[in-house]
Amino acid sequence: MTDWRWKWAWLTAMLALVLAWGVPAEAGARGKRDEALDARVKAASQAEYRVIVETVDHSALTGDKALKLAGGKKLRRLVSFPGEVAVVTPGQLRKLEQDPLVKAVYLDRGTTSLADRTGTTTGATYARASLGLTGRGIGVAVIDSGITGWHDDLTERGVGQRVSAFVDLVGGQTAAYDDYGHGTHVAGIIAGNGYDSYGRYAGVAPGTNLVALKVLNGQGGGFMSDVIAAIDWTIANRQQYSLRVINLSVGAPVTSSFKTDPLAHAARRAVEAGLVVVTAAGNRGRNGSGQIQYGGITAPGNSPYVITIGNLNTQGTVRRWDDVVAASSSRGPTAFDYLAKPDLVAPGTGIVSLNAAGSTLSAQHPEALVNGSRGVAPAYLSLSGSSMAAPVVAGTVALMLEANPSLTPNLVKAILQYTSEWRTGVHPLAQGAGLLNSFGAITLARKFANPTATTPNASMWSRHLIWGNYMVAGGELDPAANAWALNIVWGTLSADGDNIVWGTLSDGGDNIVWGTLSADGDNIVWGTLAIDGDNIVWGTDCGGNDCRNVVWGSVSEGDNIVWGTIDTGDNIVWGTMVDGDNIVWGTAEDGDNIVWGTAADGDNIVWGTSGDGDNIVWGTGDALVMSETSPEETAGDMFDDLFVAPLPVVTDGTIGGIL
Structure with missing residues (x-):
């Protein structure tokens, strides 16, 4: 064994001794409940719980039988994560835990939204102009708060809407609508054509077709099971609607490893089905005191299968040298698994995109409304957050897939990270592989569509x-x-x-x-x-x-x-x-x-987790602040949500937008 492996073993042993008193309790100590549900039960503050029940054989028949014996109310069956969504009382929950056919019971965690110059800054505008790409023929599933029934920027040359289907998992309506406004804004970043602004606020891939799956209500909240059901629908209907990409600008608290988390499991199934899953990292980059904190990545962004996007602040210019990672953007590593996230960062601050007239966001933030150029007011809205960064990447992926339809989800991820611009002096757990470079990614994808005769170095x-x-x-x-x-061949x-x-x-x-x-x-x-x-x-x-x-x-x-x-x-x-x-x-x-050991003698080790979830920092005064989240927190507490930013002004004095 080499010297460094001996020293690695020594460091591991030392950390094990230090943290031995604080090793998290095994799942068996809390029965079959996940950590989030266990915290709610111990608080004894609820008369009933919305849960996801996983049986040992993952069959619908067994799930129905277990719920019937326990007396719970079944809401729906999930496919991506095979289980039953139900509402149960504490007594019914105990019966489920005692059933030998029940493997685990998860809290159906709350989800929420994670919410100009973008095309120029990332190179997407130049790629469209020079390569003639618009995303035509590529379908993108927007799992969010819906999409407004009509917006000029979602038309096909002024006629019809490029929203191929609308699925309402919240209210069951058939006609498209967006009572919160978040999904419409996200849709415009991906596929708006800039009709009402003469192209000024066009999205990244203006020829893309969209499918809207509504999982958030009029206040921007929802349930994890609805997101999983939306992923199930997308997988089942991907061929009919030519769906290649899923945009998830929504998230839930991370309460377990990605290997067992229902939402992360569903995202993995989507990737295995050939869908590129782009998700927001979250807006948990600062703690309550305003300090930068690490470890705030949300689910399903904690999964290595998805492409997790952090929020880049372009400072209102098209120059790249002044771009910085937004303070609010969630940093890695992921909870429980300690994976390196985000995967990369993209513009997400002060993004001007479509406004859903009459929606909650439109009504609550009149200062963020932006008029169009055709006398249609207000046609646009300026928002900030990782919610806005994720669709910038989703639109880029649509252009990549148009350039080379044979790309696999993993190859898409590799190209995006390979071509990203690394920033010296910026923490890797803040920027991931670096800043999105749409033009480089699209060009490299196009190169792979026409391989040369060179032989890869195996x-x-x-x-x-x-x-x-x-x-x-x-x-x-x-x-x-x-x-x-x-x-x-790289x-x-x-x-x-x-x-x-x-x-x-x-x-x-x-x-x-x-x-x-x-x-x-x-x-x-x-x-x-x-x-x-x-x-x-x-x-x-x-x-x-x-x-x-x-x-x-x-x-x-x-x-x-x-x-x-x-x-x-x-x-x-x-x-x-x-x-x-x-x-x-x-x-x-x-x-x-x-994690993060810096001393020359190997004595400095930073970040372990004790049994009660407290962070242990041992060593240097330069220790990073880790994410202060817990299973008891609500979805709203977890995310900081999206935030409204004043419209950035470009150096020439004009208001910037997505170009």
């Missing part, structure tokens, strides 16, 4: 999963599998020497993004390749059985391992090892986590 790109992520089909780590596609995209994203081409015409290419032609992103070619990005460099993932770092002696899983199963993330002492965020085989 040892780097075709043999191993990347990021330590889960294989979509199997659900378990499989180091021998390829997560993206067998024919993908380097040497073409012989014509086209430069994809803001970089310098080598003499051989190989692709280079933000870095320097070595003489052997291997691709390098965000760094400088060593002479021996050991610096690998989004791949695995294998020497026999000693396989090491290397991301975002320079390798001198092979010791810098970032955002990957080594062959022993120990994760080492975002750490630079000079003498092997610096270990940053990983999970050892026994489940003990080590």
